[in-house]
Amino acid sequence: MPQISRFFGISIYMYAKDHHPPHFHAIYGDDEAMIDIKSRTVINGNLSIRALKLVKEWTELYEQELLNNFYEAQKPNPQIQVIDPLK
DSSP: EEEEEETTEEEEEOOOTOSSSEEEEETTTTTEEEETTTTOOEEOOOOOOHHHHHHHHHHTTTTHHHHHHHHHHSSSOOOOOOOOOOO
């Protein structure tokens, strides 16, 4: 599972050939959550309120890049791109 971004101690990962809906995994300390890209909601798991707020802000900024990566990850030999961190 490649790390596609990291900011404020939050690591963002995306699995190759992962299931729908389009999502990514956010890890902060011992917490992990699957985040729906389009709705920015937690599908599974949990993050602190502060970490979730930062992840949602980042997702809004990079929604198209995240969707591109998700669909790229469905292909054989995907070329998943690193996405800029939240600054």
